Amino acid sequence: MMNRLARHDEPIAAIATAPGxxxxxxxxxxxxxxxxxxxxxxxxxPKAREASYGPFLDAAGEAIDHGLAIFFPAPxxxxxxxxxxxxxxxxxxxxxxxxARCLAAAQEPDPDTGRPLLAGLRVAAPGEFxxxxxxxxxxxxxxxxxxxxLIDASTEAAARSASRSLSGEFSREIQALLDALVHLRMLVExxxxxxxxEIDFLQKADAQGKLERLTAQLAVVxxxxxxxxxxxxxxxxxxxxxxNAGKSSLLxxxxxxxxxxxxxxAGTTRDxxxxxxxxxxxxxHVLDTAGLRVSDDEVERIGIARAxxxxxxxxxxxxxxxxxxxxxxxxQAEEDRITRELNRKLPKTVPVIxxxxxxxxxxxxxxxxxxxxxxxxxxxLDALRRQLLQVAGWQAAPEGVFIARERHVQALxxxxxxxxxxxxxxxxxAQMLDILAEELRLAQNxxxxxxxxxxxxxxxxxxxxxxxxxx
Numbered sequence: 001m002m003n004r005l006a007r008h009d010e011p012i013a014a015i016a017t018a019p020g021x022x023x024x025x026x027x028x029x030x031x032x033x034x035x036x037x038x039x040x041x042x043x044x045x046p047k048a049r050e051a052s053y054g055p056f057l058d059a060a061g062e063a064i065d066h067g068l069a070i071f072f073p074a075p076x077x078x079x080x081x082x083x084x085x086x087x088x089x090x091x092x093x094x095x096x097x098x099x100a101r102c103l104a105a106a107q108e109p110d111p112d113t114g115r116p117l118l119a120g121l122r123v124a125a126p127g128e129f130x131x132x133x134x135x136x137x138x139x140x141x142x143x144x145x146x147x148x149x150l151i152d153a154s155t156e157a158a159a160r161s162a163s164r165s166l167s168g169e170f171s172r173e174i175q176a177l178l179d180a181l182v183h184l185r186m187l188v189e190x191x192x193x194x195x196x197x198e199i200d201f202l203q204k205a206d207a208q209g210k211l212e213r214l215t216a217q218l219a220v221v222x223x224x225x226x227x228x229x230x231x232x233x234x235x236x237x238x239x240x241x242x243x244n245a246g247k248s249s250l251l252x253x254x255x256x257x258x259x260x261x262x263x264x265x266a267g268t269t270r271d272x273x274x275x276x277x278x279x280x281x282x283x284x285h286v287l288d289t290a291g292l293r294v295s296d297d298e299v300e301r302i303g304i305a306r307a308x309x310x311x312x313x314x315x316x317x318x319x320x321x322x323x324x325x326x327x328x329x330x331x332q333a334e335e336d337r338i339t340r341e342l343n344r345k346l347p348k349t350v351p352v353i354x355x356x357x358x359x360x361x362x363x364x365x366x367x368x369x370x371x372x373x374x375x376x377x378x379x380x381l382d383a384l385r386r387q388l389l390q391v392a393g394w395q396a397a398p399e400g401v402f403i404a405r406e407r408h409v410q411a412l413x414x415x416x417x418x419x420x421x422x423x424x425x426x427x428x429x430a431q432m433l434d435i436l437a438e439e440l441r442l443a444q445n446x447x448x449x450x451x452x453x454x455x456x457x458x459x460x461x462x463x464x465x466x467x468x469x470x471x
Contacts (some may be wrong), residue, residue, distance in 0.1 A: 013122035016470035017085045023089030027098045034082035036117040081135030127467025132379045141452025157281020158231040170402040185440045222412045228404035232281030241320030243291025246357040249375035251288040317352045323362035387421040418443035
């Protein structure tokens with residue numbers, strides 16, 4: 001990462017649109033002093049921030065393609081550097097030719113100086129354009145991550161939340177917390193220079209009230225961030241149960257499509273079938289697994305082993321029961337065995353939802369707690385969806401949700417811990433004020449990690465390397 005950061009002054013270029021054929025494709029160049037290169041590629045220097053139609057020229061002055069060129073002079077660009085965008089026809093060959101032409105033209109001599117038009121132009125690394133926007137203070141780190149999250153959003157709610165974060169809403173909430181925290185630190189640090197007056201000073205300044213209000217404000221931000229992380233990540237839900245309990249039918253019913261093969265033959269599902277569905281915008285990664293039983297079939301045994309592997313890593317398990325076989329001794333014995341295995345292998349924190357299927361075929365069957373449904377006709381599906389949302393922990397915030405990542409939630413949890421310790425030290429009055437000051441400093445550092453004010457180079461490397469090339 002250190003090498004990558006050390007190269008951030010080098011000009012970069014990349015295809016900025018997704019691979020494959022399309023109506024329009026974009027080649028993007030960013031660096032210092034792109035005017036000469038732009039003139040060589042386009043035969044002209046377009047007006048700043050105005051789309052200009054014309055040819056994109058090869059070394060012989062012939063047109064590679066015709067399209068729109070947009071020139072963004074620094075600092076008024078996405079990266080804060082000069083940026084050139086060439087919008088051409090979206091064929092992969094055309095875009096590769098344009099990118100190669102950009103790299104070659106950069107090495108051609110400037111007629112006035114004899115030096116290369118843009119020395120050192122290279123293909124951009126994944127996320128490097130956004131990284132430069134961050135390094136040049138065009139966006140903060142939370143906004144940079146929101147760009148990737150907006151691209152990767154799997155639901156409308158996730159996209160809207162990512163857009164909210166990209167606009168700076170999350171960052172403004174973090175900055176408000178930082179401002180309040182810095183003010184409180186200032187009060188505490190000031191008292192350390194006047195120990196004989198420190199208690200009276202803090203009481204008059206209402207340090208206790210300020211800390212309580214900061215803690216309450218943090219709790220609101222934490223709740224919104226947790227919901228945003230849920231929108232981004234979703235949860236892993238595994239459908240488990242004996243063969244022919246209706247697992248594949250339930251997956252198809254939840255997905256609204258025939259994804260899994262459904263037959264009366266036990267052991268039809270031998271491998272995992274996965275589908276991401278959304279309930280109120282929350283992505284749920286639902287897995288249909290092989291029926292759990294003792295089998296002599298080698299292939300089926302592999303499928304069953306994989307099923308248990310997914311069950312052990314699930315965020316929630318839908319344990320499917322067949323209402324038409326409840327009175328069968330062999331079936332009930334196998335149910336008991338599966339329950340024992342689940343209790344042994346699953347952490348206590350992983351919820352298991354009992355789902356009693358085929359209520360259409362056994363309308364009079366009496367069942368214990370759980371969800372009674374028919375995967376065939378859809379009865380009970382809405383109740384199951386509501387329970388899945390409850391298990392996921394989804395609670396739409398009235399003030400809206402901004403997209404967040406697990407690292408944001410972890411940072412906020414550290415802030416909560418530090419503020420909790422600070423509250424105890426403040427209550428101890430004069431004896432603990434130096435430790436109180438340290439807890440507030442650590443809380444500020446944890447908050448600053450979210451927006452990138454205080455962030456390690458290694459963390460930046462992990463974040464931006466997950467972006468697509470050209471972004």
